[in-house]
Each structure stands twice: as structure tokens, then as C-alpha cells.
Amino acid sequence: MAKTGWTSRRRRLFLDALRASANVSAAARRAGMSRSAAYALRQSDASFRAQWDDALEEALDALEEELRRRALEGVEKPVFYGGKPCGTIRSYSDQLGMFLLKCRRPAVFSTHGASATESSLTEEVAGARAELGARLARLADSCSAEADGES
Incomplete structure (x- = not known):
């Protein structure tokens, strides 16, 4: 581990940041390593590769859940009158909903399906x-x- 610079602490920092962001560059910066060093370790270490895949899967699951929430439950957006806030409206995203349906049910909703x-x-x-x-x-x-x- 030491000759590559990937201490157990740096690995943990990288994997925690990847789990939180799904962004390899940001995770590498958080661990104090380069993006290319992260990919090199992924290539050479099967255990790290499996942990990377798990962390990324968790991050993408969280992102998918947030997109689903925004599509179904909406988000509060401020309403202004005369330049001053006067309330909020709940805004829903049909586009997010369609995106999720295309991913989850491509046979029915994909424009690329037969x-x-x-x-x-x-x-x-x-x-x-x-x-x-x-x-x-x-x-x-x-x-x-x-x-x-x-x-």
C-alpha cells in the first residue's frame, strides 16, 4: 500500500467521498491522490475495485432515489411579487419521471427500444x-x- 501512496486512511477517504458524490475526481482530491492514481489502484487491486463498485452503486442508488422523490413529491420553489418573496409553489419534474421510466422500463418507455x-x-x-x-x-x-x- 505504502509504495503507491494509498494508505488505508486514503482508501477510506476516497471510498467515503465516492459513496457521497459518485464523482471519481472529487473522491481522489478528498483522499489527496490523483484521479489517474485511483484508476491505477482500481486496475491492480481486486478488493479495492469491488469496494469502488459498491460505493458507486450506493451513490447512484441515492441519486436515483432523490430524482424519484423530486419527480413524485416535487420541490418547493419561492414565489416573488414586486421583488419580494410572497410564498412558495411545489414544482414537479415530469422530465425526471420520464428519465427514470426510460431507465427502469426501457421496453416500454425507451425511444431506443424496438x-x-x-x-x-x-x-x-x-x-x-x-x-x-x-x-x-x-x-x-x-x-x-x-x-x-x-x-
Whole structure:
């Protein structure tokens, strides 16, 4: 550990910061190490790599939960009148909700998933290929019969 500079304290600082931020650069700074040194340790140490993956997974779970909360419960935003605050409104984010649905249910909500149009197009292409294959087979048989007749 000492020859790389990654003491157990620095590893703990890095992993705690990664768990809190999901940001490798910020976590490396917190540990007093470079980003490239963190990736080098990740590459060479399977135990550290597993801890890194766990910390990042926890950070992303927390982020996902916060996005879900904002989409469903909204956030309070101040309302101003005459330049002075006069109350708040609760604002919800449909965009966050759609983003989460696209990630969690891509078959239903993803714009990259196969649509009905794409599926029917795939079926048409498969049918055209089969028909073309049959025509080529008939043409090959015809050419073979002609060649047999010429000999």
C-alpha cells in the first residue's frame, strides 16, 4: 500500500467521498491522490475495485432515489411579487419521471427500444430475404437444368 501512496486512511477517504458524490475526481482530491492514481489502484487491486463498485452503486442508488422523490413529491420553489418573496409553489419534474421510466422500463418507455414499426420492418426484411432466397434457388435449378440439357 505504502509504495503507491494509498494508505488505508486514503482508501477510506476516497471510498467515503465516492459513496457521497459518485464523482471519481472529487473522491481522489478528498483522499489527496490523483484521479489517474485511483484508476491505477482500481486496475491492480481486486478488493479495492469491488469496494469502488459498491460505493458507486450506493451513490447512484441515492441519486436515483432523490430524482424519484423530486419527480413524485416535487420541490418547493419561492414565489416573488414586486421583488419580494410572497410564498412558495411545489414544482414537479415530469422530465425526471420520464428519465427514470426510460431507465427502469426501457421496453416500454425507451425511444431506443424496438417499436412496432421497427418490428414490422424487421419482419418485412426477413420475408423479402426468404423470397429472394427461394428465387435464387429456382434460378440455380433452372441454370443447372439448362447446363444438363446442353451436355
